[in-house]
Amino acid sequence: xxxxxxxxxxxxxxxxxTIPAVVVLMSSVNPTEILSFPPKGFSLKWYVHAFTYEDFQxxxxxxxxxxxxxxxxxSVVGVAAAYVTHRYKFRGRRVLEFLLAAPLIIPRFTTGFxxxxxxxxxxxxxxxxxxxxxxxxxxxxxxxxxVYVSLVNIDRDxxxxxxxxxxxxGSVFLRITLPLLTPGIVGGWIIAAILSFTxxxxxxxxxxxxxQTLPVAMYxxxxxxxxxxxxxxxxxxxxxxxxxxxxxxxxLGLKRVLAIESH
Amino acid sequence: xxxxxxxxxxxVPCMLAALAVxxxxxxxxxxxxxxxxxxxxxxGHFTLDNFYEIGRPLYxxxxxxxxxxSLLTAIFCLLLSYPVAYALVRTRHEWLRTLLVxxxxxxxxxxxxxxxxxxxxxxxxxxxxxxxxxxxxxxSAPLQIMYTTFGVTVALVHFSMPVMIIxxxxxxxxxNRDYEKAxxxxxxxxxxxxxxxxxxLTMPGIVASTVVIFAWTMSAxxxxxxxxxxxxxxxxxxxxxxxxxxFNFPIAAVLSLVAFVVAVGSLAVIQPFIxxxxxxxxxx
Numbered sequence: 004x005x006x007x008x009x010x011x012x013x014x015x016x017x018x019x020x021t022i023p024a025v026v027v028l029m030s031s032v033n034p035t036e037i038l039s040f041p042p043k044g045f046s047l048k049w050y051v052h053a054f055t056y057e058d059f060q061x062x063x064x065x066x067x068x069x070x071x072x073x074x075x076x077x078s079v080v081g082v083a084a085a086y087v088t089h090r091y092k093f094r095g096r097r098v099l100e101f102l103l104a105a106p107l108i109i110p111r112f113t114t115g116f117x118x119x120x121x122x123x124x125x126x127x128x129x130x131x132x133x134x135x136x137x138x139x140x141x142x143x144x145x146x147x148x149x150v151y152v153s154l155v156n157i158d159r160d161x162x163x164x165x166x167x168x169x170x171x172x173g174s175v176f177l178r179i180t181l182p183l184l185t186p187g188i189v190g191g192w193i194i195a196a197i198l199s200f201t202x203x204x205x206x207x208x209x210x211x212x213x214x215q216t217l218p219v220a221m222y223x224x225x226x227x228x229x230x231x232x233x234x235x236x237x238x239x240x241x242x243x244x245x246x247x248x249x250x251x252x253x254x255l256g257l258k259r260v261l262a263i264e265s266h
Numbered sequence: 267x268x269x270x271x272x273x274x275x276x277x278v279p280c281m282l283a284a285l286a287v288x289x290x291x292x293x294x295x296x297x298x299x300x301x302x303x304x305x306x307x308x309x310g311h312f313t314l315d316n317f318y319e320i321g322r323p324l325y326x327x328x329x330x331x332x333x334x335x336s337l338l339t340a341i342f343c344l345l346l347s348y349p350v351a352y353a354l355v356r357t358r359h360e361w362l363r364t365l366l367v368x369x370x371x372x373x374x375x376x377x378x379x380x381x382x383x384x385x386x387x388x389x390x391x392x393x394x395x396x397x398x399x400x401x402x403x404x405x406s407a408p409l410q411i412m413y414t415t416f417g418v419t420v421a422l423v424h425f426s427m428p429v430m431i432i433x434x435x436x437x438x439x440x441x442n443r444d445y446e447k448a449x450x451x452x453x454x455x456x457x458x459x460x461x462x463x464x465x466x467l468t469m470p471g472i473v474a475s476t477v478v479i480f481a482w483t484m485s486a487x488x489x490x491x492x493x494x495x496x497x498x499x500x501x502x503x504x505x506x507x508x509x510x511x512x513f514n515f516p517i518a519a520v521l522s523l524v525a526f527v528v529a530v531g532s533l534a535v536i537q538p539f540i541x542x543x544x545x546x547x548x549x550x
Binding site: 010016017019024026027079080087099102103106110120176200204207208225233241247249252 | 269271272273275276277279280281282283284286287288289290291293294297307346349350353364366367368369370371372373375376377378379380381383384385386387388390392393394397424427455456457478481482484485486487488492501502505506509510515518519522523525526529530533
């Protein structure tokens with residue numbers, strides 16, 4: 004009885020979590036311009052429009068560039084940050100840890116607005132550079148955490164043996180530690196890429212018309228038009244992120260990447 | 267390569283990233299003490315006027331509304347997320363765990379704009395809820411859910427739940443199951459075990475996650491912007507309005523600073539309380 008009630012409750016909560024996605028998928032294939040439930044037929048015309056709309060094409064391309072550089076650079080910095088804070092004791096370590104994790108709790112618009120001011124002050128507020136820099140800072144905590152969890156779980160005897168056999172600290176890192184960290188790095192990179200590609204609030208501040216990313220273009224579209232073109236793009240994003248989440252979970256265990264199990 | 271040189275190699279990129287974080291905050295801080303010159307992006311002299319300015323009802327009401335909406339969201343998030351996190355950690359079926367993880371975490375990855383748009387389709391005058399209710403004959407005229415605090419809160423609970431589930435699942439996975447088994451062996455019903463053992467043992471996690479979600483919710487922009495539609499405003503919307511529409515950078519900076527102080531401050535204030543809870547749990 005109690006068990007039945009518990010799972011009924013869980014089901015209701017999961018319906019709440021999933022219903023927006025289901026409604027989006029339904030609207031995206033509905034031929035009418037105004038929403039209607041149940042749908043009045045089946046059509047892919049909104050998908051065609053989404054693919055041929057020029058602002059979505061350029062913003063998709065911008066998003067790919069920003070995402071690639073931001074998550075790759077963030078992964079390199081993330082490995083460095085995880086290694087340095089886990090393996091060394093030094094003055095200011097706590098401060099460094101705090102500053103690198105801070106973007107998780109600093110409101111997104113504060114970060115975005117801050118980087119807008121920094122970009123304007125230093126004179127590079129019109130290109131990809133400021134967008135990529137902002138995204139690196141925003142996704143860095145996720146990559147660092149993912150690598151950190153891998154680092155904690157490494158069998159240190161492997162490193163010690165290599166070291167005892169005469170390998171320098173540098174080559175121990177490159178040939179023993181780094182390969183063992185690969186799952187954490189790959190998992191972190193994928194999560195960083197997803198978060199960067201879908202990042203909206205901060206991007207709104209640091210992008211210009213020429214560098215706007217897909218979510219920014221979507222926001223501008225939804226303010227001007229009410230047709231379900233956005234439902235088509237949203238559906239594609241929902242399907243691809245669900246698939247990516249599933250694959251990360253299969254390959255690496257999402258619980259580990261997100262550090263739900265910290266030991 | 268020596269150990270020392272390895273340290274240097276790694277610390278440099280970390281310092282650069284930390285420097286970028288500091289610079290962005292310093293820029294906001296600096297602009298909030300500067301005078302606004304209408305028609306110019308360059309701020310004027312040092313002034314404290316911006317801080318008086320946000321005390322005016324126009325701004326102050328929005329700050330209060332932001333705190334209220336964030337608090338409501340954090341509480342509802344806790345109530346809805348705990349059961350899911352509990353099921354996720356405790357289920358013995360691997361497929362069920364995978365399903366729960368994917369259904370609850372994926373919304374985090376689709377991004378705020380997709381989720382907000384989805385909620386517009388659900389809550390709108392011609393949206394899902396109204397269409398279904400009218401078709402069923404429950405109501406005759408559509409309910410006004412968009413542009414209300416209720417609508418914004420519903421969408422925000424959805425916005426913040428994935429993070430809450432991750433945080434609570436972490437807390438629950440740390441509970442030593444022997445305590446629960448011992449209580450059950452001594453004759454406690456499953457419900458009693460849950461309320462008198464599991465919940466108290468995860469109390470530090472519950473308090474910490476709720477405060478984190480409070481801070482996280484203040485970060486939301488697209489949801490109050492589109493669901494609130496100007497009728498329900500949060501600090502984020504005001505920063506956007508002042509910063510990117512009116513180009514009043516100093517006021518936008520002060521408001522950003524307030525949000526930053528509240529978010530980081532609430533976590534700092536609660537920290538000693540959480541440590542005390544943790545010690546109490548450890549003693550039991």
